[in-house]
Amino acid sequence: MKAPERYYDFQKDISxxxxxxxxxxxxxxxxxxxxxxxxxxxxDRGNGLGGGFAAYGIxxxxxxxxxxxxxxxxxxxxxxARELILKYFEVExxxxxxxxxxxxxxxxxxVWRYFATPRADCPxxxxxxxxxxxxxxxxxxxxxxxxxxxxxxxxxxxxxxxGVGYPEDIADFFRVDEYFAYLWTAHNRFPTNTPGWWGxxxxxxxxxxxxxxxxxxxxxxxxxxxxCENDYLCTMMTDTEVVAYELDLLVRKHGLSRRMxxxxxxPPFWDEIERMPDxxxxxxTALRMxxxxxxxxxxxxxxxxxxxxxxxxxxxxxxxxxxxAEQGDKVFMSSEESAVRTVCPQxxxxxxxxxxxxxxxxxxx
Amino acid sequence: MxxxxxxxxxxxxxxxxxxxxxxxxxxxxxxxxxxxxxxVCVRQCSYEAHYWDDNRQKVMHDNSKCIGCHRxxxxxxxxxxxxxxxxxxxxxxxxxxPVFLQNIYKQADTGGVLLAGMGSPVDxxxxxxxxxxxxxxxxxxxxxxxxxxxxxxxxxGTKPDRLKLLENGQEPxxxxxxxxxxxxLDTPIMFAxxxxxAINFNLHRAMARAATELKTAYNTGEGGLHRSLFKYxxxxxxxxxxxxFGVHRDYLNAGCGIEIKIGxxxxxxIGGHLxxxxxxxxxxxxxxxxxxxxxxxxAPHHDIYSIEDLLQLIFALKEASEYRVPVSVKIAxxxxxxxxxxxxxRAGADIITVDxxxxxxxxxxxxxxxNVGIPIELALAAVDQRLRDEGIRHKASVVAAGGIRCxxxxxxxxxxxxxxxxxxxATLLAVGCTLCGRCxxxxxxxxxxxxxxRLSKRQNPDVASRKLVNLVNAWSxxxxxxxxxxxxxxxxxxxxNRDKLRGIGLSDTELDxxxxxxxxR
Numbered sequence: 001m002k003a004p005e006r007y008y009d010f011q012k013d014i015s016x017x018x019x020x021x022x023x024x025x026x027x028x029x030x031x032x033x034x035x036x037x038x039x040x041x042x043x044d045r046g047n048g049l050g051g052g053f054a055a056y057g058i059x060x061x062x063x064x065x066x067x068x069x070x071x072x073x074x075x076x077x078x079x080x081a082r083e084l085i086l087k088y089f090e091v092e093x094x095x096x097x098x099x100x101x102x103x104x105x106x107x108x109x110x111v112w113r114y115f116a117t118p119r120a121d122c123p124x125x126x127x128x129x130x131x132x133x134x135x136x137x138x139x140x141x142x143x144x145x146x147x148x149x150x151x152x153x154x155x156x157x158x159x160x161x162x163g164v165g166y167p168e169d170i171a172d173f174f175r176v177d178e179y180f181a182y183l184w185t186a187h188n189r190f191p192t193n194t195p196g197w198w199g200x201x202x203x204x205x206x207x208x209x210x211x212x213x214x215x216x217x218x219x220x221x222x223x224x225x226x227x228c229e230n231d232y233l234c235t236m237m238t239d240t241e242v243v244a245y246e247l248d249l250l251v252r253k254h255g256l257s258r259r260m261x262x263x264x265x266x267p268p269f270w271d272e273i274e275r276m277p278d279x280x281x282x283x284x285t286a287l288r289m290x291x292x293x294x295x296x297x298x299x300x301x302x303x304x305x306x307x308x309x310x311x312x313x314x315x316x317x318x319x320x321x322x323x324x325a326e327q328g329d330k331v332f333m334s335s336e337e338s339a340v341r342t343v344c345p346q347x348x349x350x351x352x353x354x355x356x357x358x359x360x361x362x363x364x365x
Numbered sequence: 366m367x368x369x370x371x372x373x374x375x376x377x378x379x380x381x382x383x384x385x386x387x388x389x390x391x392x393x394x395x396x397x398x399x400x401x402x403x404x405v406c407v408r409q410c411s412y413e414a415h416y417w418d419d420n421r422q423k424v425m426h427d428n429s430k431c432i433g434c435h436r437x438x439x440x441x442x443x444x445x446x447x448x449x450x451x452x453x454x455x456x457x458x459x460x461x462x463p464v465f466l467q468n469i470y471k472q473a474d475t476g477g478v479l480l481a482g483m484g485s486p487v488d489x490x491x492x493x494x495x496x497x498x499x500x501x502x503x504x505x506x507x508x509x510x511x512x513x514x515x516x517x518x519x520x521x522g523t524k525p526d527r528l529k530l531l532e533n534g535q536e537p538x539x540x541x542x543x544x545x546x547x548x549x550l551d552t553p554i555m556f557a558x559x560x561x562x563a564i565n566f567n568l569h570r571a572m573a574r575a576a577t578e579l580k581t582a583y584n585t586g587e588g589g590l591h592r593s594l595f596k597y598x599x600x601x602x603x604x605x606x607x608x609x610f611g612v613h614r615d616y617l618n619a620g621c622g623i624e625i626k627i628g629x630x631x632x633x634x635i636g637g638h639l640x641x642x643x644x645x646x647x648x649x650x651x652x653x654x655x656x657x658x659x660x661x662x663x664a665p666h667h668d669i670y671s672i673e674d675l676l677q678l679i680f681a682l683k684e685a686s687e688y689r690v691p692v693s694v695k696i697a698x699x700x701x702x703x704x705x706x707x708x709x710x711r712a713g714a715d716i717i718t719v720d721x722x723x724x725x726x727x728x729x730x731x732x733x734x735x736n737v738g739i740p741i742e743l744a745l746a747a748v749d750q751r752l753r754d755e756g757i758r759h760k761a762s763v764v765a766a767g768g769i770r771c772x773x774x775x776x777x778x779x780x781x782x783x784x785x786x787x788x789x790x791a792t793l794l795a796v797g798c799t800l801c802g803r804c805x806x807x808x809x810x811x812x813x814x815x816x817x818x819r820l821s822k823r824q825n826p827d828v829a830s831r832k833l834v835n836l837v838n839a840w841s842x843x844x845x846x847x848x849x850x851x852x853x854x855x856x857x858x859x860x861x862n863r864d865k866l867r868g869i870g871l872s873d874t875e876l877d878x879x880x881x882x883x884x885x886r
Contacts, residue, residue, distance in 0.1 A: 221864025292857030
């Protein structure tokens with residue numbers, strides 16, 4: 001798409017962070033207290049301006065419905081967003097997201113959740129869109145056109161819980177300890193230049209993708225221009241948004257595997273490529289030529305959750321920490337080993353994935 | 366014995382000169398104590414500013430003939446010579462500046478078009494100097510290129526929209542998309558098109574060798590390619606211009622790319638003229654024209670009167686080279702350059718070269734050189750943004766040319782959106798050019814823009830090639846340092862990454878065209 005006027009004039013969000021993820025490959029349910037304790041252990045990796053969790057398998061009774069988590073600054077926003085949702089969606093059930101009053105979380109937004117599917121008789125602008133594009137379009141519509149309203153999670157049988165505060169306080173507020181999930185991602189944030197905004201906390205989600213990220217993408221400037229060419233408008237000014245849209249483009253639209261998408265994000269060096277056998281060399285040369293503008297350059301450790309499993313990735317010279325640990329059917333990924341040891345002292349295997357080498361843990365079918 | 370100031374000695378030689386002789390630009394200062402009358406300066410000066418005065422039995426000089434090339438100064442064995450701007454000045458006038466007066470005197474004498482050599486010296490804004498680069502502090506680490514890989518590898522050519530991979534569990538997945546031919550560069554700096562004829566064979570050989578050693582490319586310019594240089598073809602872009610000099614099947618298949626030259630930044634809208642005196646036997650056989658005949662390139666290609674004609678030429682050249690090499694189209698940076706570039710890409714160009722108005726030339730009418738076109742920075746920014754807005758940026762690589770002076774300019778060009786740059790003037794400076802700007806006379810005292818064997822032998826291809834390699838290596842190291850400082854370790858993450866640039870002292874409009882924020886924001 002044509003870049004909007006003054007698209008270059010943005011203030012990027014800069015932050016350091018802590019990340020934590022855990023998956024049970026046999027879909028055994030892990031209590032919310034596990035990621036909460038993990039994050040609490042890495043308290044110092046954040047500064048109280050953002051914390052959050054994404055949980056998979058928490059809505060089995062509505063598993064085939066899109067779970068829209070909505071946060072609103074005021075009642076008016078909640079009403080307007082509701083009108084829009086009802087126009088476009090068949091809502092099976094909706095309710096306030098359960099919260100508890102805590103002394104440290106001040107002035108939280110109103111939070112609500114809808115379990116819904118797209119309406120066949122929706123307004124013309126979304127008519128005929130494939131279901132997932134429909135959901136993405138509506139989320140964008142609410143986030144950009146309804147003042148004060150923000151959809152912070154929109155996948156099936158999963159949900160994000162996030163806000164301004166330390167992760168353990170956010171967990172307390174959203175009663176995360178009461179959920180049980182087979183896959184968790186969690187985030188602790190240390191922004192340096194933005195006042196806290198609830199919607200800007202992580203995990204960043206799109207459909208059933210949830211992304212937590214520790215890093216600073218120095219290639220952000222070209223990544224967002226490349227995304228704009230591909231019809232994604234970056235509005236949040238966070239690296240994580242770029243990661244999410246690139247994933248959507250590469251995996252959902254271009255059909256690359258998560259492994260190959262990892263190689264777009266953190267490609268092998270040219271001198272490694274030169275040493276590869278012909279077939280591989282041609283593949284990686286083509287990949288770098290074609291998707292060079294999508295490469296994530298700079299320090300990062302990313303955890304991505306979706307319906308298939310958990311996926312961890314480091315930048316190609318490993319400038320941010322990322323550790324993987326296994327215990328039985330469970331796999332942990334974390335910025336620090338201490339966080340994993342806190343929740344699971346006995347581990348079968350612990351390792352630091354190599355720079356740029358993705359670790360993809362799939363759920364068993 | 367009293368010491369007379371040099372200027373008094375000068376006076377002795379100036380007798381009733383017409384005004385245009387009096388207001389020459391330079392004076393030659395000869396230190397009489399040092400001068401040993403060895404006549405090196407007499408032999409070195411191709412403009413005959415120095416001469417042997419038989420009556421006085423000593424070396425004398427005529428300041429009015431000095432073009433300020435500094436050759437004599439450099440070669441004087443006793444360091445007796447200093448070339449200075451003449452201290453005599455026209456009466457100050459902010460409107461009628463000296464250049465206008467001198468030009469009018471000249472034209473009143475000759476009735477001719479004012480000729481000029483090298484890039485425009487006029488005071489149009491240099492945006493490179495108004496752009497500042499970023500560096501990492503705390504929140505992300507800068508990367509040390511001495512310890513970590515720092516990649517400058519660049520491929521020029523059309524890229525696919527997306528890759529199709531067959532991934533049925535096998536490793537690695539098999540690539541289903543066919544990749545169009547590319548020019549592989551180990552550093553995004555190429556030697557710009559300077560034709561054999563305009564510069565001599567020694568320098569063509571030096572560029573060919575240097576490009577090969579550096580694993581980058583040089584451009585033949587429009588004068589064809591001497592057969593003895595075909596062996597450097599993997600690093601040679603062969604140019605096809607409106608004169609079609611030296612264009613034949615073997616030539617089109619000799620290089621790693623073909624470039625159609627539509628325009629040149631220094632002289633948009635006009636052709637070229639290589640005077641017959643420069644056409645010696647070697648130039649003649651390469652250009653396929655008779656010895657001593659003028660080589661005239663028409664202003665337009667006479668088979669391109671519109672964009673659809675360009676499409677036909679692009680594909681004619683692709684057919685002739687059996688689709689083995691990418692085809693580039695070079696255009697001058699003019700007012701509608703973005704729209705033109707979009708048309709050129711849609712016409713099938715794999716690479717588009719945009720040449721800015723400060724680009725060099727062997728000869729151009731001064732009025733054209735100094736008044737036509739726009740600076741490369743603005744043109745490049747506009748072209749890159751337009752191609753992205755239209756979703757066709759990946760269909761062609763963008764090469765920026767015309768006014769790249771140092772490694773930082775290269776970095777800024779790439780951040781604005783260029784895939785690579787051409788350096789022309791810098792190439793010549795590296796082998797000793799002093800920008801005296803008289804390339805069109807064929808008398809280049811540094812042996813560059815001349816085919817006079819007495820002068821051209823002043824360029825030793827071994828030495829020249831070494832200097833070119835040194836220059837590009839030095840710049841590449843500097844680019845790596847700047848990249849690492851920004852926390853990047855690969856050039857593709859800089860390409861089009863305007864977030865790494867800030868403007869300083871620029872208006873909102875300029876910032877908007879460049880697509881950068883002002884410093885401090």
